[in-house]
Amino acid sequence: MTTYQELLAQKAALDKQASELDRQLQDARKAERAGVIDHIKQLLAANGLTVADLGLKAGVATRSSAAAGSKVAPKYRNVDTGETWSGRGLQPKWIKAALAAGKTLDQLKVG
Template identity: 50%
Template sequence: MASLKDLLAQRAALDKEISDTQERERSEAIAKVRSLMADYGLTASDLAGGKAPKAVKTSKVAAKYRNQATGETWSGRGLQPKWLRAAVQGGAKLEDFAV
């Protein structure tokens, strides 16, 4: 029966071998892709379908609530900001902050 020390040493050796193999295979794959790209005259944009990747469009939402003292706003989406939550817990009404 192997001791814990022996098993840990085996695991460390396996982890190193796995890491080395992954690095070697990745390097080989990159070289293969570069070779194919050179053979066929391809560019990175060709691989992306000839188009640049599209950025995710985000739209701004109009503010529904405003802190008159600081000018901070909240759209009504997501968690309530701390300033609004504190004011509501302090007795103010949500409607008092409506824009």
């Protein structure tokens, strides 16, 4: 049977191997990305195109939607706990409990 110390040594070796694989993955991704960028630059030059022709701004990442991943300011606050809710999605339990206790959403509004 394997001892605890032997298992710890195996885990350390595997952790080291995982770190090395992560580093190799990052290096491979950088190299692949550099190749793709060079290829795109060649295609742009060969066809007389610029980044502006593609509808992109140089050096700026674009999103599929302007609102994607944006945060919304909270509309409602639980004064007892400080919890907040933006008013989007399902009502949190504290809102449901407050409504069941006779409060209105207007009473829970922020500011």
